[in-house]
Amino acid sequence: MIPAQFDYERPASLAEACQALAEDDEAKVLAGGQSLLPLLRLRLAYPSKLVDVGRLDELKGVHDRGDHVFIGAMATHDEVMRSPAVTSGCPLVAMATSHVADPAIRHRGTFGGSLAHSDPAGDLPAVVLALDGVFVARSAQGEREIPAAEFFVDYLESSLAQGEILAGVKIPKLGDGWGFHYEKFHRTAQAWAIVGVAAAVRRSNGAITEARIGLTNMGPTPLRARATEAALRGVELGDAVRQACEQAAEDTSPPSDLHAQPDYRRHLARVLTHRAVRTAAGSP
Amino acid sequence: MTVQEVGQPRRRKEDARLLTGRTQWTDNLTRPGLLHVMFLRSPMAHARIASVDVSAARGLPGVVAAFSGQDFAAEQGSLPCAWPVTEDIVIPDHPPMAVDEVRYVGEAVACVVATDRYRAADALDAIEVEYEPLPAVVDMNQALAPDSPKVHEAGNKAFNVTITSGDVEAAFRDAPVVIDRTYVQQRLIPSAMEPRAVMADTDGESFTVWSSTQIPHVLRVMLAVVTGIPEHRIRVIAPDVGGGFGSKLQVTAEEVLCLLLARRLGKPVKWTESRSEGNLTVHHGRDQIQHVRLAADADGRIRGLQVDLLADMGAYLMLVTPGIPMLGAQMFNAIYKMDAYQFGCTGVFTTKMPTDAYRGAGRPEATFAIERVMDELAAELGMDPVEVRRRNWIKHEEFPYTTISGLTYDSGNYEAATEKALALFGYDKLRAEQADRRDRGDPVQLGIGVSTFTEMCGLAPSRMLGEANYGAGGWEHASVRMLPTGKVEVITGTSPHGQGHVTSWSQIVSDALGVPFDDVTVLHGDTAIAHKGMDTYGSRSLVIGGVAVVKACDKVKEKARRLAAHLMECSPDDLEFAAGAFKVRGTEQQRTIQELAYAAFTAHDLPEGVEARLDSDATFDPDNYSFPHGTHLCAAEVDTETGMVKIRSYVAVDDVGTVINPLIVEGQVQGGIAQGIAQALFEEAVYDADGNLLTTTMADYLLPSAADLPNFTLDRTQTPATSNPLGVKGVGEAGTIASTPAVVNAIVDALRPYGIHDIRMPCTPERVWRALEGVRR
Numbered sequence A: 001m002i003p004a005q006f007d008y009e010r011p012a013s014l015a016e017a018c019q020a021l022a023e024d025d026e027a028k029v030l031a032g033g034q035s036l037l038p039l040l041r042l043r044l045a046y047p048s049k050l051v052d053v054g055r056l057d058e059l060k061g062v063h064d065r066g067d068h069v070f071i072g073a074m075a076t077h078d079e080v081m082r083s084p085a086v087t088s089g090c091p092l093v094a095m096a097t098s099h100v101a102d103p104a105i106r107h108r109g110t111f112g113g114s115l116a117h118s119d120p121a122g123d124l125p126a127v128v129l130a131l132d133g134v135f136v137a138r139s140a141q142g143e144r145e146i147p148a149a150e151f152f153v154d155y156l157e158s159s160l161a162q163g164e165i166l167a168g169v170k171i172p173k174l175g176d177g178w179g180f181h182y183e184k185f186h187r188t189a190q191a192w193a194i195v196g197v198a199a200a201v202r203r204s205n206g207a208i209t210e211a212r213i214g215l216t217n218m219g220p221t222p223l224r225a226r227a228t229e230a231a232l233r234g235v236e237l238g239d240a241v242r243q244a245c246e247q248a249a250e251d252t253s254p255p256s257d258l259h260a261q262p263d264y265r266r267h268l269a270r271v272l273t274h275r276a277v278r279t280a281a282g283s284p
Numbered sequence B: 001m002t003v004q005e006v007g008q009p010r011r012r013k014e015d016a017r018l019l020t021g022r023t024q025w026t027d028n029l030t031r032p033g034l035l036h037v038m039f040l041r042s043p044m045a046h047a048r049i050a051s052v053d054v055s056a057a058r059g060l061p062g063v064v065a066a067f068s069g070q071d072f073a074a075e076q077g078s079l080p081c082a083w084p085v086t087e088d089i090v091i092p093d094h095p096p097m098a099v100d101e102v103r104y105v106g107e108a109v110a111c112v113v114a115t116d117r118y119r120a121a122d123a124l125d126a127i128e129v130e131y132e133p134l135p136a137v138v139d140m141n142q143a144l145a146p147d148s149p150k151v152h153e154a155g156n157k158a159f160n161v162t163i164t165s166g167d168v169e170a171a172f173r174d175a176p177v178v179i180d181r182t183y184v185q186q187r188l189i190p191s192a193m194e195p196r197a198v199m200a201d202t203d204g205e206s207f208t209v210w211s212s213t214q215i216p217h218v219l220r221v222m223l224a225v226v227t228g229i230p231e232h233r234i235r236v237i238a239p240d241v242g243g244g245f246g247s248k249l250q251v252t253a254e255e256v257l258c259l260l261l262a263r264r265l266g267k268p269v270k271w272t273e274s275r276s277e278g279n280l281t282v283h284h285g286r287d288q289i290q291h292v293r294l295a296a297d298a299d300g301r302i303r304g305l306q307v308d309l310l311a312d313m314g315a316y317l318m319l320v321t322p323g324i325p326m327l328g329a330q331m332f333n334a335i336y337k338m339d340a341y342q343f344g345c346t347g348v349f350t351t352k353m354p355t356d357a358y359r360g361a362g363r364p365e366a367t368f369a370i371e372r373v374m375d376e377l378a379a380e381l382g383m384d385p386v387e388v389r390r391r392n393w394i395k396h397e398e399f400p401y402t403t404i405s406g407l408t409y410d411s412g413n414y415e416a417a418t419e420k421a422l423a424l425f426g427y428d429k430l431r432a433e434q435a436d437r438r439d440r441g442d443p444v445q446l447g448i449g450v451s452t453f454t455e456m457c458g459l460a461p462s463r464m465l466g467e468a469n470y471g472a473g474g475w476e477h478a479s480v481r482m483l484p485t486g487k488v489e490v491i492t493g494t495s496p497h498g499q500g501h502v503t504s505w506s507q508i509v510s511d512a513l514g515v516p517f518d519d520v521t522v523l524h525g526d527t528a529i530a531h532k533g534m535d536t537y538g539s540r541s542l543v544i545g546g547v548a549v550v551k552a553c554d555k556v557k558e559k560a561r562r563l564a565a566h567l568m569e570c571s572p573d574d575l576e577f578a579a580g581a582f583k584v585r586g587t588e589q590q591r592t593i594q595e596l597a598y599a600a601f602t603a604h605d606l607p608e609g610v611e612a613r614l615d616s617d618a619t620f621d622p623d624n625y626s627f628p629h630g631t632h633l634c635a636a637e638v639d640t641e642t643g644m645v646k647i648r649s650y651v652a653v654d655d656v657g658t659v660i661n662p663l664i665v666e667g668q669v670q671g672g673i674a675q676g677i678a679q680a681l682f683e684e685a686v687y688d689a690d691g692n693l694l695t696t697t698m699a700d701y702l703l704p705s706a707a708d709l710p711n712f713t714l715d716r717t718q719t720p721a722t723s724n725p726l727g728v729k730g731v732g733e734a735g736t737i738a739s740t741p742a743v744v745n746a747i748v749d750a751l752r753p754y755g756i757h758d759i760r761m762p763c764t765p766e767r768v769w770r771a772l773e774g775v776r777r
C-alpha cells in the first residue's frame, strides 16, 4: 500500500483523542482500518493525520446493561458475534455480524468503525437502524446521544461532527416473543451485500404484532421498510405476509452498480424481506 | 527394496519453504542502492499525447529521475509479437512507453525513479500530460464498421483466417437440424496471487533482470531483440513466482523499461505493481464473440460445424496475442466425428488492454462453444445430452484418429471416463429429482450440465509450431548432473510457478536412476543455470520437460554402464540395471550409480573415451501434441426468484495419461475447475463506452474463494499417451477448459422449461433473473 503522506497519532485516552481531532480539521479517526486503509491505498482520501483509537480501553468491550447492550465502538466484529451479551440480548446484531466480510477482516474491523463509516452497503447500519440503537458520541465538548434514525445522513456520511468520536452504541433489548433474521444477498462469501434485510418480528398467538425491517444497500443510507412494517401488523403467517412484503421497496432509491441495477435491487428487497420475515417469525 | 516413486502422492518439496515464508518473490529481493520505479498511466482510452512535462517531478525530494516516452523513444524498441498468424497480419508498433498516442487506459506514458515507492508515487502527481482525446473503440462489431474510428492507422482488423475441411456447404444443405448460436466469451483478468514485479541491475557491462515471469528464457532472447543489448550480456532470473495462469507468459513494457532504466542510470531499479495497476495492465484473457452453426441428422449425428470468431486483440499484439484464438482453431470439433468443418477468425483492435494467454488459451473458448452447442442439439432433438455426445464421439477402438480439423488424437477412452463420471454423479437419480422439481414448480430448479472435453496440449512439436507461424520451437531441455557423493542435480528448462516441478521431476529421476527421492534437487528459472529452455505454459512442462529429464537420465545410465563394465571387467551387455545398480548378470557383483558417480569424479580408472562425468543433457521434441480428456458433470440449483445459482455437486473424471504425482494432479484439477467456474459465474472485466476499466479492484472483479465452491468429486481413467515415453498428457489447463461449459450447461438445463436457451457469462443472479423476467412477461 502506497498512500500519500500522513501523520499518525495514538493518544492514550479518549479525551486526548478528542483533543487531537479538535486541533486538526483534516485529521481522521483510525479504527480497524478495514474501510479507511483501502481508501488511502487507492489515494481516494488524503487525511493530514490519523488518530488511532483502536487501543483505547474506554471504547472496547461489550456490556450488558439491563435494558440494553452497550457495544463499545472498538469491539471487533469477531468479539461482537461471539459475545454472550450480544447473542442473548440482541441476537440480530450477532447474526448480521457473522456475515461481515471474512474472518481476517472480522478480527480487525470494528463495530463502531462500520457504523461511523456509514456505508449503506455495510451490514450493521441497517441492523442498528432496525433495532433503534442509540449512538453515543464524545468530543472535547462532552458526550451526546444520537438516535439511529438521525445518525445516517447520506452516503458515507453520519451526523458525527468533525472532532466527534463514536464511543459506542446502546442496543435496546427487545422483550419476549421476538424472532430475528438477517438475509444477505451477495455473489461471493467475502463480498458486500447487493441487498440485505434485517428483520425483527414479534408474534403473539400466531399473528405478527410488530415487525422492524432494516434494508441494506437500498439507498444512500440504510432504510426502514416502513410500509411493510405497517402492513405486517396483526397479520397471520401465510399469503398476507407475502403481500405485505411486496411493499418492501417503497420509498427506496437503490444504487446502480456492476452487481445490480435498481429494479433488480427492488425486486430482491421484496423477495428477501419475505424470506427474512418468514424466518424471523419462525416459519422457514 | 525400492518403491516406485512415479504414482506416489508425495507431498511437495517446495511447500515447507513456501508456506513458512522463506521465499524469494521478486519484490522481496533487494540490491545495494536499489531505486524504485513507478509508471504514470494513461487515464484516457485513446488520445494523442500533446505534451508530457516531467520537470516538476524531477525536482521533488527523493526523486532520482523522471522520463517520458519521448525520452526513451530512440532506444525502447517495440514490444514483440512472436506469432504472426498470417502473412498479411497487421502488427502495430508497440512502444513500451507511449510516445505519440495512447490506446488504452493504463498504458504507460511516463515514469519516475525514486529512493522509495512513496516518493515515486507522490512524484507521479507532479507530471503534467496534455492529451488530445480521440474516440474510444470498445465494441468489436462497431470496430469493424466502415465508419468506425481507427485504433491504428492501418485499421481495426489485425488478421483474418479461414480454414475449411470437407464440404461444408453439403453438410448444411438439407440438414434436418441446424443449430445457430452466438456466444460471448467475456474478458477476464488473470489474477495470480503474486502481482508482477521486475528488478534490473547492471555491473556496467552485463545486466541481470529478475522478473516474476513464466518465461525467463524467452524473455532473455526478447529483451536482447527489443533493446539491442547483446543476449550474452543479459541474465534473466525468475525467482519464486506466485502463479501466472498465462499472464506471465509475456514480454512486458515494465520488463523492458526496468532494464533500460538500469542501463540509463547505472543503478539497480525495481518495480512492483499494485493489484489495481495489475487489473489494468496485466494482459487480459478470452474476449471473443463466437458464431457457431452446427448441422446434424435427425438421429443426432453431426454433419458439419461452422465457426466464426471475432477475437478482441485489445490495442496491440503482444507476445502471442493473435495465436490465442488460433489455438482453438482445431479444437471446436473436439471429440466428435463430422464430415465438414470450417473455422474463421478475425482479430480486432480495440482501445482496451491487449489480450493474450490465459489458462487454457483458445481451448476453453472452443470447448465452451462446442459443448454448449451439443446441449442445444440434444434439446432440439429431445435427446439426452450424454446420448448425443455418445453418438458422435470417437470410439475407443478408433484411435489413433485423425479429426476433421487435421489433428491426430493418439489415444483416448471417452466411454470409460463418461461411464465412471455418470456413476459417481448419480446421473439418473439427479435427472429424477430434476423432473420432480419441474413437476412441482419448485422455485429452486435443478440443472445438469455435461462437458466431455478434450484439449491439445503439451506445446508443442516444433514442426507443427513452425507450420502455425509461431516464432519459436516447442522442445524442452534438461541436464542431469551426478554429484560426487551420488546426489543428483537436475536442471530443467521449464519454469515452475506453482506447479511443483521440483517434486514431480524428483519422482521421475528417482525411478529412472534408482536414487532416493530426497537425493534429487531441481534447479530452474535462471538463464545462467538453466541455460536452455522453452519455459512453462500450455500444459507442456511434464509432457515435454519431464520427458527431457527421462532422456537425460537415460544418457547418464549409458555412461554409467560403460564405466561399470570397465570397472567390473565385463561387457556392457552383461550388465542389468535395477534398483540403482548395475549388476553383472548371474553374479553378485554390482556397482551402484552412486559408486559410479564417485568413480567418474575421481577419474582414477576410466575406460578409453569416457569423460570424467556422468552428467548428461537432453532435449525432447515430441511428434505430436497430447490430448487429455475427461467428462465433467455439474448439478446446479437455480433460485428462480432471485436468479442465484448454487453449484450443488461437481464430478470430474479426467484422463491425463500416466500420473506422476496424484496429489499434484488433483491440485491442478481442483484449481482448474475453480477457475473455470469463476468464468461461468463470477469474473468479468468491464469497460465502459469511453474505454474506462470499471473492474479495477477485487470488490468489482469478483474472484471466488473456497467458501464459494462445492467440494469436487474427482476421479481418473488412465489411457497413456503414445506420443511420449512417460505416457503423460498434461493437466495444467484441463479443469479450466472442462468446467466452464459444464456449469453453464447446468444453468441452461435448469431454465430450459422456461424457454431459455442461453445466459451470458458470467451467469450473475441479475442476468438469470432478467432472462426469467423476459420470458415471464
Ligand SMILES: Cc1cc2nc3c(=O)[nH]c(=O)nc-3n(C[C@H](O)[C@H](O)[C@H](O)COP(=O)(O)OP(=O)(O)OC[C@H]3O[C@@H](n4cnc5c(N)ncnc54)[C@H](O)[C@@H]3O)c2cc1C
Residues within 6 Å of the ligand: A028, A029, A030, A031, A032, A033, A034, A035, A036, A037, A038, A053, A073, A099, A100, A101, A102, A105, A108, A109, A110, A111, A112, A113, A114, A116, A117, A121, A122, A123, A124, A160, A164, A165, A166, A167, A190, A191, A192, A193
Ligand atoms: C474486503 C472487505 C470486505 C468487507 N466486507 C464487508 C461486508 O460484507 N459487510 C460489512 O458490513 N463490512 C464489510 N467490510 C468493512 C468492514 O466491516 C470494516 O470493519 C468497517 O467498514 C470499518 O470498520 P473499521 O474498524 O475497520 O474502521 P476504519 O476503516 O478504521 O474507519 C472507517 C471510517 O470510520 C471512521 N471511524 C472509525 N471509528 C470511528 C469512531 N470511533 N468515531 C468516529 N469515526 C470513526 C474513520 O475515520 C473512517 O472514516 C469489508 C471490508 C473489507 C476490507
